[in-house]
Amino acid sequence: MLSNLERVLFIVLVIFSSGLSFISYSRMFKAIGRGTQPINWIKVIKNWPKGLSVFLSQKTLFKSRTFVAIIHAGVAWGFSFYLIVNIVDVLYGMVPDFHFLPNHFVGHAYRLFVDIFTMLVLFGVLYFLARRFLSKNEKLNINEPVLISERAKKGIRLDSVLVGTFIIFHVGFRFIGASAEIALNGNDWFQPGATVLATLWIGLEKENLVFLEHLSWWISLGLIMAFFPYFPYSKHAHLFMGPLNYMASVDRRSPSTLEIMDLEDESVEQFGAGKIEHLPQKEILDAYACIMCNRCQDVCPAYQTGKELSPAALEINKRYYLNDNLKDFSEGSSSLESLSKWMLSEEAAWSCTTCGFCVDTCPVGNEPMVDILRMRQDLVLMESSFPRDAMEVFDKIENYGNPWGLSPQDREQWTDGMEVPRMRDKKEAEYLYWAGCSGAYDDRGRDISRSVAKILNESGVDYGILGNEESCTGDSARRIGNEYLFQMQAEQNIETFKKYGIKKIITQCPHCLTTLKNDYAEMGFDLDVIHHSQFISEQINEGKIKPKKNINDDYTFHDACYVGRHHGEYDAPRNVLQSVLSDEAKVVEMPRNKDQSFCCGAGGGNMWYEIKKGKRINIERFEEAVETGVKKVATSCNFCMIMMEDAKKVTGYDKDMEVFDISEIVANNL
Amino acid sequence: MMKIAVLIKQVPGSESPLSIADSNVWLDEEKVAYIMNESDNYALEEALLLKEGTQDCEVVVVSLGPERVKKIIREGLAKGADRGMHLNINSNDVTDPLSIAKIFADALKSENFDLILSGLQSDDLGHGQTGIIIGELLKMSTGSLAVSTKLDGDQIAIKQEMEAGFFQNVRMSLPASITIQSGLNTPRYPSLKGIMGAKKKEIKTLDIDSSDQKLKISKLYLPSSSNEITMIDGSPDQIVENLVKVFKSEIKI
Numbered sequence: 003m004l005s006n007l008e009r010v011l012f013i014v015l016v017i018f019s020s021g022l023s024f025i026s027y028s029r030m031f032k033a034i035g036r037g038t039q040p041i042n043w044i045k046v047i048k049n050w051p052k053g054l055s056v057f058l059s060q061k062t063l064f065k066s067r068t069f070v071a072i073i074h075a076g077v078a079w080g081f082s083f084y085l086i087v088n089i090v091d092v093l094y095g096m097v098p099d100f101h102f103l104p105n106h107f108v109g110h111a112y113r114l115f116v117d118i119f120t121m122l123v124l125f126g127v128l129y130f131l132a133r134r135f136l137s138k139n140e141k142l143n144i145n146e147p148v149l150i151s152e153r154a155k156k157g158i159r160l161d162s163v164l165v166g167t168f169i170i171f172h173v174g175f176r177f178i179g180a181s182a183e184i185a186l187n188g189n190d191w192f193q194p195g196a197t198v199l200a201t202l203w204i205g206l207e208k209e210n211l212v213f214l215e216h217l218s219w220w221i222s223l224g225l226i227m228a229f230f231p232y233f234p235y236s237k238h239a240h241l242f243m244g245p246l247n248y249m250a251s252v253d254r255r256s257p258s259t260l261e262i263m264d265l266e267d268e269s270v271e272q273f274g275a276g277k278i279e280h281l282p283q284k285e286i287l288d289a290y291a292c293i294m295c296n297r298c299q300d301v302c303p304a305y306q307t308g309k310e311l312s313p314a315a316l317e318i319n320k321r322y323y324l325n326d327n328l329k330d331f332s333e334g335s336s337s338l339e340s341l342s343k344w345m346l347s348e349e350a351a352w353s354c355t356t357c358g359f360c361v362d363t364c365p366v367g368n369e370p371m372v373d374i375l376r377m378r379q380d381l382v383l384m385e386s387s388f389p390r391d392a393m394e395v396f397d398k399i400e401n402y403g404n405p406w407g408l409s410p411q412d413r414e415q416w417t418d419g420m421e422v423p424r425m426r427d428k429k430e431a432e433y434l435y436w437a438g439c440s441g442a443y444d445d446r447g448r449d450i451s452r453s454v455a456k457i458l459n460e461s462g463v464d465y466g467i468l469g470n471e472e473s474c475t476g477d478s479a480r481r482i483g484n485e486y487l488f489q490m491q492a493e494q495n496i497e498t499f500k501k502y503g504i505k506k507i508i509t510q511c512p513h514c515l516t517t518l519k520n521d522y523a524e525m526g527f528d529l530d531v532i533h534h535s536q537f538i539s540e541q542i543n544e545g546k547i548k549p550k551k552n553i554n555d556d557y558t559f560h561d562a563c564y565v566g567r568h569h570g571e572y573d574a575p576r577n578v579l580q581s582v583l584s585d586e587a588k589v590v591e592m593p594r595n596k597d598q599s600f601c602c603g604a605g606g607g608n609m610w611y612e613i614k615k616g617k618r619i620n621i622e623r624f625e626e627a628v629e630t631g632v633k634k635v636a637t638s639c640n641f642c643m644i645m646m647e648d649a650k651k652v653t654g655y656d657k658d659m660e661v662f663d664i665s666e667i668v669a670n671n672l
Numbered sequence: 673m674m675k676i677a678v679l680i681k682q683v684p685g686s687e688s689p690l691s692i693a694d695s696n697v698w699l700d701e702e703k704v705a706y707i708m709n710e711s712d713n714y715a716l717e718e719a720l721l722l723k724e725g726t727q728d729c730e731v732v733v734v735s736l737g738p739e740r741v742k743k744i745i746r747e748g749l750a751k752g753a754d755r756g757m758h759l760n761i762n763s764n765d766v767t768d769p770l771s772i773a774k775i776f777a778d779a780l781k782s783e784n785f786d787l788i789l790s791g792l793q794s795d796d797l798g799h800g801q802t803g804i805i806i807g808e809l810l811k812m813s814t815g816s817l818a819v820s821t822k823l824d825g826d827q828i829a830i831k832q833e834m835e836a837g838f839f840q841n842v843r844m845s846l847p848a849s850i851t852i853q854s855g856l857n858t859p860r861y862p863s864l865k866g867i868m869g870a871k872k873k874e875i876k877t878l879d880i881d882s883s884d885q886k887l888k889i890s891k892l893y894l895p896s897s898s899n900e901i902t903m904i905d906g907s908p909d910q911i912v913e914n915l916v917k918v919f920k921s922e923i924k925i
Contacts (some may be wrong), residue, residue, distance in 0.1 A: 004883035265864065273864055383864035393861045401685050401705050411703060486864055 003219070004095045012096065015227050016228040022231035030234035030290065032332035033324055033399060046250045053245035057082070062365040066297055066598075070133075077126035077169075079183050080119035080375065081241065084173070087116055088226060091176065095219050113192040120177050121195050121296030124170065131166040134159075141296055147615065148305070148312040149347045154322040158237070158294055165238040172225045186211050235325050240293040244366035247291035250284050251367045255520035256568045257358040258606070260375055262524050263485045274379025274483060277337045278323065278345070285373055289320040291366040296369060298360035303623075305599040308616025310350035313360040313370035320346045320373075341377055350376045352389055353613045356481050356606030362597065378483030389612035392482050397485060403473035403494075404439040414469030416441065416448040422455045423466045425502045431466035433458075433503045436518065438511035439474050440640035446647060447640045453669035454510050454534050459603035460672055461546045465508070471498055475517040482607035488521070490519045496527045510534040510665060512564030513605070519569075533565055534665055535575035535638045549582045549671045557583070557667075558590050558632045560623065560646065561599035562639030572596045575638040578664045582671045590630045600626065604641035624649030634659045674729040674823075677757075677780060678719045679790035679803065680712040680748055682741045686795070690894075697889045698764045707746040711791025715852035717859040718821055719789050720752045726823060727831070730754045732783070736775060738762055742875065749870035750862035754876035761882050767797055768887035779878050781810060787828065788849040796923035807849025815842055815850040911924060 004012065034041070056062055060078060063071040090102045090112075103109030123159045133139055144150045181199035184190050186208065187196050203211060254260075263273055275281045296314040304311035322330065323344055331337060342348045354374045361369045381387045398407030414424075416437065425431065435458055441451040458465050476491035495518075498504075507529055510513050519531035546597045557579055565571050579589055594600040603619025624646055627635045637643045646661045684690060688705040692698075708716075716733065723729040733748035735741040736759040744755040759779050766772055780788070788807065793800035800816075807814035818830040819839070829843045833853055862870075904914045919925045 265868070268868070382861075386861045386863045388861075392859070397707075398687075402687055407687050409687050409689045410705065486867060518738050520810065 003098075004101075004216070006291055008216070008220075009096055012223075015224065019230055020225035022435055023233075026231045026234045027028050029328050029332040030239075033328060034283050034286045034290070036279045036334070037281050037286040038279075039282035039284070041250050041283045041287070046246070047198050049088055049249035052285040052371070053249040056248045056367075057245045060204070062367070063367070065363055066300065073126045073129055076119075076122040076131075078241070080123035080126070080173075081169070082175065083115060083119050084123070086112075087176070088223065091219065091223060092133075092486065095223070101616065108466060110192045113190065116180075117193040117195045120173055123173050124177070127169045127173075131162070131170075134162050134166075141300055143445070143573055144296070144312050144315050144318075145297065145308075147308075148315045149310065149319070149350065150312075150315045151319055151322050151344060153326060154315075154318045154520065157322055157325070161236050161238075164232075165236055168225055168229050168238075172222050172229075172520050175218040175221040175225075179215050179222060182211050182218060186215065195640075234290070234328075237292065237294050237321070239290055240366060240423050243287065243290040244293070247284075247287055248367045252282075252284055252369075255523055256516050257361050257371065258356045258375060258481060258568065259516070259520040260372065262489070263379075265486060265489060272380075273383040273485065274381070275373065275376035276340050276342065276380035276384055278320065278331075278435070279337060280380065281373060281376060284367065285376075286320070286324070288368040288370070289317055289324055292317040292321060292368055293366065294318050294321075295365070298363065298368070301359040301363050301598075301600075303355055303357055303359070303603060303619045304350070304353040304613075304616075306600075307619050307622050309353040309613055310347050310615060311353040311374075312350075313374075316346045316350075316370045316373060317368055319453070342381070346377060348381060348387065349613065349615070351381065352392075352611065353608075353615075355563070355601045355608050355619065357601035357605055358567040359601070362567050375481065375483065379473070379485060380483075382483035383485060388482065389611035392607060395478060395607075395610040396483075396484055396487055399474045399476070399479055399491065401544075403491075404443060405474060405478055406439060406443040408443050413442045413472060414467070416451045417455065417467070417469070420452060420455060421459065424469050425466040425504075426469070426471065428466045429593040430503055431464050432506060433463060433465040434502075434507045434531075435465050435467050436472065436507050436509040436511070436514055437467060438472075438509060438514040438640070440511055441509075442472070444640060444644060446643050450510055450640060450663040450665055453563060453663065453665040454508075456672070457534075457538055457541070457547060457665060458508070461541045463541075463546075466502075468498060468502075473498075475514045476516040477513040478607045478610060480482075480517065480521060481605070482610075489525070492517075492522055492525050492527075496522065499527070499529070505530055507531045508534055508537045510640065511636070512562045512569065513641065516568050533569065533571060533574070533638070534569060535565065535578055537582075538665060538668055539574040539577045542578065547667050547668075547672065551582060551584045552671050553582045553667065554584050554586045555634050556587050556590050556632045557634045557636045558592055558627050558630045559595070559636045560602065560627065560642055562642050563599065563601050563605055564638065565638055566599055567597060575636070575664050578668060580637050582667050590632045592626045592630055594626065598648050602639075602642040604645045604646035609644070618649070618652075620645035620649040621653060624653060624655075628653070628655060633659050634662050635659065636667065637661060638664050674723075674726050674787070675727065675783065675785045676719045676722060676731045676787045676789065677783065677785040678712070678716045678731060678733050678748065678753065679776065679788065679806075680716060680733055680735050681739055681791070681794050681796075682706045682708040682735065682744045683709045683794055683796040692892050692894065697892055699892070706740060706743070708747060709791050709793055709794050709796075710836055711793065711795075711852055711854045713791070713859045714854050714856055715789040715791050716748055716751060716753070716765045717857045718818075718852055719787075720860070721857060722787075722821065722823055727854075733784075734759065734776070734780065736761060736772065736880070740876060745875055746870050747862065749873045749875075750866040751860055752862075752866060753873075755873055758875055758877045760877050761821070761880040763882050765888070766882050766885050767889060768885065769799040769801035771885050771887070773802050773809055774884070775810035775880055776802070776806045779880075780806070784847075786846045787823075788812065788847075789821075790849070790851050792853050803849050803851040810847070810849070812845070813844035813848040815844060815848065817853050818850050819853050819856045821850065821852075828847050 060075040093100050180196040184197055184200040185203040272280050298313040299305045351374050361371050397403045398405055403410045437451040440447040473494050474491050476488035480488035515531050515533055600623050602623055650659055684704045685707040689703050691700045693700040719731045723731050731753045732755050733745055733753040734757040735745050790803035804814050815830050817833040819833050820831040822829045826846050828848055832840045904911050
């Protein structure tokens with residue numbers, strides 16, 4: 003189609019664009035390469051089916067915002083189809099008399115698809131631009147008091163305009179070009195949209211039509227050449243960095259279980275992440291995969307209650323920091339400022355409850371929570387800068403083996419007046435029942451432990467407890483960032499497990515569960531750990547215990563993050579609850595339930611210190627329970643129990659509402 | 673060079689299970705969770721702050737006790753003290769402040785410290801005299817109950833807490849021995865680098881002969897507990913009213 007001069011010009015443009023692209027892309031990958039824990043790119047490439055399936059199915063988008071996800075799928079499929087379209091168009095321009103299978107059904111289908119997808123993409127992008135710039139959509143804002151760089155605030159709007167305009171012009175002019183060709187050569191019923199558009203050109207001279215076709219070709223493909231080098235600076239890079247990020251994802255035992263630090267290695271100068279180059283390569287890649295959709299922020303309990311934390315702002319700040327310093331940083335200069343100055347404030351880092359919702363909901367597989375955990379490690383291990391109350395908890399765990407700071411000799415007091423077998427008497431047992439610190443020292447926790455023991459006794463299973471030989475698993479220490487204290491606690495408990503040959507553990511504390519099951523495995527000690535809800539559910543199914551269906555009141559159930567998102571168990575506690583409800587009673591779900599459940603506010607060490615900013619997370623959650631109209635709340639986590647009991651008192655529902663652990667309800671109805 | 677000694681004592685933690693040993697004169701140490709004496713921790717932090725504000729300054733942590741006290745010496749080193757001295761004693765018989773002060777004075781004499789800081793009193797025996805007696809034995813200036821300290825050339829200015837909410841500013845010449853009140857600073861948490869580095873720092877051990885003692889514990893016993901508990905029930909207003917009555921008429925606050 004093109005003239006010889008145009009062909010030469012296009013080749014020059016391709017060379018020029020390729021050169022610029024080479025510079026910007028190599029900077030981007032060098033910047034990623036500045037991180038620790040090198041990405042194994044061979045392994046990443048071998049993961050291509052994973053990236054492709056996420057890209058084609060768009061399944062990760064459908065976890066939330068269904069309507070937006072549908073539009074996005076149209077744009078994504080359309081745009082990826084456009085990769086083929088662009089190649090065909092280049093051939094059409096560069097190869098004289100080239101037409102893609104003009105009389106073959108494949109060619110017909112191709113032209114039909116292009117026509118449909120063109121309209122889909124145009125409609126989709128116009129919708130997205132309207133959503134961003136015309137509607138006042140709160141979800142696209144990042145509110146006070148979150149730290150977000152001024153550059154990012156302006157940059158996001160500018161980038162959105164640029165990317166939106168690019169797509170509309172690229173696709174739009176391709177559409178106009180196709181219509182001009184139709185006006186020249188006659189109607190094509192395989193391109194209904196373009197054929198309709200071509201009616202606009204009726205009456206134009208042939209040479210004008212040829213000019214229009216050439217102009218359209220140049221704008222459409224010239225924009226690709228202009229945009230390609232810009233991608234590493236634009237959030238639109240997510241279209242390939244997103245799937246790539248998925249392919250590079252790290253298999254963690256649980257979302258908050260990081261790799262074990264080698265504390266004895268004297269060559270290690272830095273623990274945790276204080277600066278961007280301390281982050282693993284994968285977590286720098288995260289910033290390039292982020293499309294700044296704020297889905298993580300929508301679900302973050304800290305953000306939703308007005309605290310300084312927005313996981314989205316974390317990734318956005320990271321990306322704009324890279325954009326601003328890309329040349330120097332990629333060439334190896336040390337970043338001067340610590341992460342807490344520009345990526346995430348210290349208070350924001352302490353506001354994270356490690357509920358894992360941001361990681362679970364991110365369509366491109368980012369892990370802002372993991373960045374936060376690494377920052378905390380730096381703040382604790384390198385800077386000694388953390389909430390005063392957390393320091394007291396460290397001392398209490400170190401000195402007394404529990405965060406309550408109560409006497410280790412009182413640990414088994416909860417068993418007073420009951421028959422609970424001790425490992426020190428039995429020497430061996432099939433199951434260890436692990437009550438944990440909350441199950442041993444907190445008043446309500448003790449009620450729960452007694453209920454679990456009652457059920458264990460009733461079921462006749464062979465079990466024992468460690469009693470005073472138990473010590474804190476180190477969960478809070480590890481989530482707060484004190485790896486040293488965690489490892490001390492883990493080593494001590496692992497010694498005890500070895501002494502009694504313990505392989506299987508039942509616990510009602512989801513935080514102990516995660517730590518014993520995942521973090522201890524990471525330490526090299528494998529245990530088979532189940533949650534009490536799973537054990538009780540199993541015992542009911544096998545007929546070992548037969549709860550009476552005596553309960554006539556409706557219940558609502560609050561999912562614990564560390565049973566649900568971190569352990570993947572949603573059904574067992576509900577089955578247990580159902581087993582005691584009469585035909586008159588039912589479980590009324592809160593709007594946010596199962597994998598969409600909202601944190602109680604106690605995870606990630608937040609049990610032990612208070613972030614004063616904003617609304618208290620437990621009150622937000624308790625109010626959701628109140629709104630169901632049900633008077634009874636069931637939980638399956640000691641921390642959730644403490645949080646719900648507290649919120650119940652603070653909100654004035656002390657007399658009207660009741661909170662029970664599922665084990666208490668069962669134990670009372672045996 | 674400025675040389676500061678911090679005297680730290682290992683005491684049973686307040687939540688530690690306490691039971692009396694068969695000898696009836698001391699605790700059953702097997703079950704005790706030992707921690708650094710609270711006010712000593714503040715004294716250590718004060719010394720580290722002085723070190724950070726002074727060029728060329730050495731902080732030495734010194735503790736008297738059996739092998740187990742090395743744990744708190746390491747803790748002091750992890751927080752930033754330069755070296756440790758362990759005055760190794762294998763019995764719990766020496767309990768009077770004069771005998772203890774003599775042991776410290778003998779051990780510290782040759783070091784010629786410019787400043788000796790110690791906690792106001794120990795959380796176990798609570799005599800509150802050791803730091804002052806050491807100062808007297810070593811012919812140093814002495815000050816007690818300091819709530820702030822400031823080095824000024826060869827002098828130190830301290831603010832002392834008095835009775836009934838009064839304070840007193842005192843300036844004295846070095847060398848000095850000063851006891852520190854809890855709460856005057858925020859004791860730090862050791863960084864991991866500090867903890868790892870502490871393993872390589874020097875701890876000098878001096879074996880102490882414990883024959884000299886002025887005081888002997890004849891019997892240690894738990895206070896008898898009373899079971900008289902009165903529950904005050906009612907609405908919050910009634911509870912407050914009744915509680916005020918009890919405060920006024922029965923406890924006589």
